[in-house]
Amino acid sequence: xxxxxxxxxxxxxxxxxxxxxxxxxxxxxxxxxxxxxxxxxxxxxxxxxxxxxxxxxxxxxxxxxxxxxxxxxxxxxxxxxxxxxxxxxxxxxxxxxxxxxxxxxxxxxxxxxxxxxxxxxxxxxxxxxxxxxxxxxxxxxxxxxxxxxxxxxxxxxxxxxxxxxxxxxxxxxxxxxxxxxxxxxxxxxxxxxxxxxxxxxxxxxxxxxxxxxxxxxxxxxxxxxxxxxxxxxxxxxxxxxxxxxxxxxxxxxxxxxxxxxxxxxxxxxxxxxxxxxxxxxxxxxxxxxxxxxxxxxxxxxx
Numbered sequence: 001x002x003x004x005x006x007x008x009x010x011x012x013x014x015x016x017x018x019x020x021x022x023x024x025x026x027x028x029x030x031x032x033x034x035x036x037x038x039x040x041x042x043x044x045x046x047x048x049x050x051x052x053x054x055x056x057x058x059x060x061x062x063x064x065x066x067x068x069x070x071x072x073x074x075x076x077x078x079x080x081x082x083x084x085x086x087x088x089x090x091x092x093x094x095x096x097x098x099x100x101x102x103x104x105x106x107x108x109x110x111x112x113x114x115x116x117x118x119x120x121x122x123x124x125x126x127x128x129x130x131x132x133x134x135x136x137x138x139x140x141x142x143x144x145x146x147x148x149x150x151x152x153x154x155x156x157x158x159x160x161x162x163x164x165x166x167x168x169x170x171x172x173x174x175x176x177x178x179x180x181x182x183x184x185x186x187x188x189x190x191x192x193x194x195x196x197x198x199x200x201x202x203x204x205x206x207x208x209x210x211x212x213x214x215x216x217x218x219x220x221x222x223x224x225x226x227x228x229x230x231x232x233x234x235x236x237x238x239x240x241x242x243x244x245x246x247x248x249x250x251x252x253x254x255x256x257x258x259x260x261x262x263x264x265x266x267x268x269x270x271x272x273x274x275x276x277x278x279x280x281x282x283x284x285x286x287x288x289x290x291x292x293x294x295x296x297x298x299x300x301x302x
Contacts, residue, residue: 002274003264004246006041012254013055016031018081019064021259024266025081026273027055027069032253033084038266038275044268050074052077057099062106065125070097072264076111083243087127092119099142103163110151110163120163133166135159143188144180145197151180158190160200170200178212187237189213194240199277200210212255216262220291221278223265225253232256233266234281236291244281249274262292 007072010028017024031053035044054072061068066087067079074093077086095115096233098215112118116139117132141154144163150196151161154176162168167228172190180189187203188195191213194204210224221243222235231246232253251269258265265276 001045003277003280004038004041004275006036006038006273008273012059012273014069014255015257015266015268015273016058016060016067016255017266018023018060019260021261021264024273025058025067027052027058030054031055033079036054036273037240038273038282050079050084050086054096055075056096059100059102059109062104063100063190066106068100068102068109068111070100070111070113072096074113074115076100076109076119078109078123087302088120088123090126090128092132093117098140101143103144104146105148105286106147110144112139112155112182114139114154116155118151118161120151129161130166133161134143140177140260141179145181145188146183152181152188152190154179154190158193172202178210180213180215181224181229182215184219187219189215189237194237211253214255214257214265216258216292217260218262218292219259221262221282223256223258223267225256225267234265234266234278243287244285247274247276 004215010030014027014163015024026038027033031051033048033118054070057070059068065105067081069077074097074184076090076097078088093113093115095113097111097113099112119128120130120134135153136155136157139155143152145151151163153159156175176191191210193202212225222237225232230249233246234243236243249269254268256267263279265278267274
């Protein structure tokens, strides 16, 4: 059973954690944005005045002050996380912007679109500084490496690019919907695959098709969701084994993300947001508590 469960009558398009992990921003199907306190189970303040009914992706800047969004019309917007105001609208994509990711220094955003291209945007100028670069069909995910030297893109294939020149470095023939890089840069999680980036070899392939993924802050636990059922699942990245039983929802699970300290996991279906006590699940599974310890190192979530 979830630690907490919230029903969102207007539906859930996307959500993300704010710094501290207690509050989240919920974007609903009607285009509204609201801040929600997970501990108190109450809305914080009023709905944002600005709306966007076409949001496909949200990503919080490394400093936690700015949100990047990708929309159905291809626009990439920057939002002030405190005021809810749109700071900048960046246009160029000719189809839906499916994924957005910040560089580690917060100066750039990479966006992937169903127009089969990705672009890198300069945050200050709002201009495209790399691209549009043609990727494979049905581009679903983009992700910076921790050192900002590479960009991974996922769709009908997984492709690795030089983040400065746009040169294609490596291609894997597999369909990928979601990406996450461990903070040391040594491992790329691409859907069901765990890839050693020193040799670009696939270390493990899970049998379940991953719709979305999230890494714990210390990079030792992976959370996945699957279109095949209405569950999320925790995995021990060291052993590649599941942790505990599947986490059940009332409907298909859209996305998952860890709290800043890694002790809680938040997941959502179309109308419910569930918070799970990861520490309790780890304990019940008989694993050491430090597997979700924040003290080892911090990795930015994507």
